[in-house]
Amino acid sequence: MIPVARRITAVGAVCALGAALAACGTSGPARQAPARSTVSVSPSPARPPVLAPGPGGLTPVFEHGPRTRGKTVAFTFDADMTADQGPRAAAGEHFDNPGLIAALRALKVPATVFMTGRWAEQYPAEARDLGHDPQFEVANHSWSHYAFTADCYGLPTVDADGMRADVQRAYTSLRAAGVPHAMPYFRFPGGCYDQRSLRRLSGLGVTAVQWDVVSGDAFATDADAVVKQVLDGVKPGSVVVLHCTRSAAPTTERVVRTVVPELRKRGYRFVKVSELIDQADGQR
Known part of the structure; x- marks a missing residue:
């Protein structure tokens, strides 16, 4: 489903909703892993930065970085696979986009991959490859990719009592797949959240991104339209949501190959x- 922006009045924050069957990585284990880029990227810090909890320990929400700290932009890719999509993968559907x-490695673009635990279980070699490459950081996108609110693009929902367990199970699956340092960042499936879900995740130490x-x-089938939407939307400190599956986001590689050089011409650093x-925490 195509993400759209809306305001969640219960928390007074903008929630740009989106869900697509998307995933990152390489194809099956029999395929030789792609060569790593020699991009100069610092590995993630031993203690990754997080935002301070809100009132009453409420899970903090991060939407973009500072607008006045230079032209930086973060590309994020959702590695989605829901709990019930195993048969589709077994039938040949590709939840990856090698x-x-x-392209990201060749263009030397650092990126953050929000990965579901179910995807990591399906593609452990690919998860491990991304988790060991300092050009990328792997974060939590739930285990099931079921929604944490009602009415979220038709996704099945996680019961309120199961929300914490779903996030914790995802971290367990990432570790089991060989991701050594999954980041303390969580992206709600579909981008859908409310005050109840933020409360349910309180105490886990994650920042919702x-x-x-x-x-x-x-x-999308029109790569040029996607390119225009990204270029028109990016501002200093922006976080861009993208997807990387051959079946549900077939234009994304072309988009990246076009957008990255153009943003660099405009002075942006990835x-x-x-x-x-x-940067945001330093301003607090």
């Missing part, structure tokens, strides 16, 4: 989400 990952630029790549959060 061409996109290769949203975005301020909707790429529109989910199920960073991971952790750097933007660190």
Whole structure:
């Protein structure tokens, strides 16, 4: 489903909603892993920056970095696979996009991958490859990719009592797949959250990461339209939501190969989400 922006009045924050069947990585284990880029990227810090909890320990929400700290932009990619999509993967549907990952490496673009635990279980070699590459940081996108609110693009919902367990199970799956340092960042499936879900995740130490630029790549067939939407939306400190599956976001590699050189011409520097959060936390 194509993300759109709306306001969640219960928390007074903008929630740009989006969900697509998207995933990152390389194809099956039999395929040789792509060569790593020699991009000069600092590994994620031993203690990644997070935002301070809100009143009463409420899970904090991050949407974009500072607008006055230079032209930085973070590309984020949702590695989505829901709990019930195993049969589709077994039937040959690809929840990966090796061409996109290769493009990011060739273009030397750092990125943050929000990965579901179910995807990591399906593609442990790919999860491990991304988790060990300092050009990327892997964060939590739930285990099931079920919604944490009602009315979220038709996704099945997680019971309120199961929300914490779903997030914790995702971290367990990431570790089991070989991701050594999954970041303390969580992206709600579909981008859908409310005050109840923020309360349910209180105490886990995660920062909920949203975005301020909707790429529109989910199920898009017109790469030029997606390119325009990204270029028109990016501002200093922006977080861009993208997807990387060959079946549900077929234009994304072309979009990245076009947008990255253009943003660099405009003076932008690509960073991971952790750097933007660190900048934002420094202003507090």
